[in-house]
Amino acid sequence: MKRIIILAVIVALVVLAWTGAWLFVASQVEKQVANLANGDGVSDPKITCAELSTGGYPFAMDVVCKGATVQMQDVTAQLAEIRGSVLVYQPTHALFIASSPLVLKDAFSGNEQRLDFGLAQASVRLDSWRIARVSVHVENPAFYNTLPSDELIAKASLAELHLIDIPERHEPAKGLAALAVYAPLENLVMPGLQIADGKVSVEAEINGLPDDVRLMAEGDSIRRWQGAGGTVKLVNVQASDGENFIRTSGDVGLDEQMRPQGQLQLSSRGIVERLGDRIPAQVRNIMLGQQAPDGSYGQTITMRGGVVLVGLIPVGMVPPLL
Template identity: 40%
Template sequence: MKRIIWLLVAVIVVVVLWSCAWLYLSGQVRTNIEVLAEADGITTPRLTCTTLDISGFPFRLDAACGAAQIIAGDLVVDIAGIRASALVYRPTHVLASALGPVGLVDAFTGSRSTIQFSGLEASGRLDGWRLARLSLSARDLDWTDTLLGEQLIAKASLLDLQLGDIPEQYDAATGLAALAGYVQARDVVAPGFTITTGNAEIEVEVSRLPDDVRLLGDPAALLNWRAAGGQLKLVSAHGTDADSDLKASGSLELDAQGLLDGQIDIASTKVAERIEPFLLEPYRTLVLGNPAPDGTHANTLNFRSGTISSGLLPIASVPPLF
């Protein structure tokens, strides 16, 4: 009988301690979210919630932000709702979702638009402070200009973004890691760019990044990345629409002055005709290259000391990035 009593006491103690720990953690989550409402919205984005609920006891922490507003510079984003969830015993893996519609207002340009979707989900996972994976997936996107009536800007059945660690490029001795990124868009319609059945896939790799995500926001992050020998590699970019096709690949890095250095190879079919209203000659040919007898285009854009050249002919410049 005494053993049963002591067992019950032990269970009650564990439950009480667990409950206290959960209440403490939920309070910390609430405090951290409320602190975001005190940001200036310029140097740091400001997030405010009309309602904020913390739930999920006993094993989860669920934060629900109702009628959320994000202010970042001139941009104001209104979201019907945001929800984030993590297991108490696995706090470095967070799942999130959002409710539509999302309203966008740019105070500088005066533009107004709305984004509708049937599903918007995101997840993030850390290995210590090293980024393991970050993803964002949206279905049935519909982006509409609402400044004067309603005019479709673009829509897609799927937009998927993935960013993940490349284990074989991790250097524990120097604390440097590499990330691989993947973006895909399906069934894209963009009337302004005469895109009716567009599909696109982009693969990139970024090397020599710090293995602590907290350092990515350092003001000297780009300078440190360059000093570590970092490189942005465009593994592949491929876009299609009807009978048009565009492919690109290459790599870019920064020189000692923070200027872009590298090259991008472009091959296309029936793209020059599609972008004629947006990119006039001679720039269209300078970017895509002269047409071959079969109508295809191929060209290499060179980046040297912040100057973008088509062959040896300069066509644009990019200011220093640090």
């Protein structure tokens, strides 16, 4: 009998300790989320929740933000609800679910847009502090101008974004990592561009990233990326609508003055004809190149020393990012 009593006491103490620890963590999480409202909205975003709550006891930590608002300078984003969840025995894997709509307001221009969607979820998984995988999945997104009335800009049946660690590119001694990027967009409709059944596919690689996700939020992260020789390799970026397409590949980075540098190969079919008279013929020929015997167009875009060259023709300057 004594053993049963002792065991019951031990179990009760463990439950009380676990409950106390969970409540403490929940209070700290609420405090950290509430602190996001202290941003000035100019250099740091100001993030607020109309209603903030935590749950998931005993084996999960759920945070629910209803009426989420993000303000940055003149732009305000409002989301109906976002929910984040982490299992206490798997703290490096977080799940997020958002509820429609997302409303964007620009106080300077007076523009207002709305993004409607069905299911919207994301997951983030870390390996130690290195990104192992980030995935975003959105079903039936539809983007509208809402002033003076709803006007469809674009809609699709599916939009996804995946960032996947490339283990063989990890350099622990230098603290560097690389990510593969894959982003498809299916059944794209854009009335303004007469796109009825478009598809977009992005395949890329980002090299020279820090292998500690905490460093990515620091103010000098872009400069550090440049110093590490970071590049974005566009393996294949393609947008198509039926037989018409535009495709690009190449490498882009930053020079010591933080100006974009690199070279892109551009190919297309049917884009010149679709643009029609919207762009002067001379500009179209410069940007998309001359027509090949198979009906496609090809061009090379080079960024070097702050100058943008289309083919061999300088067409503009690009300022430093910082």
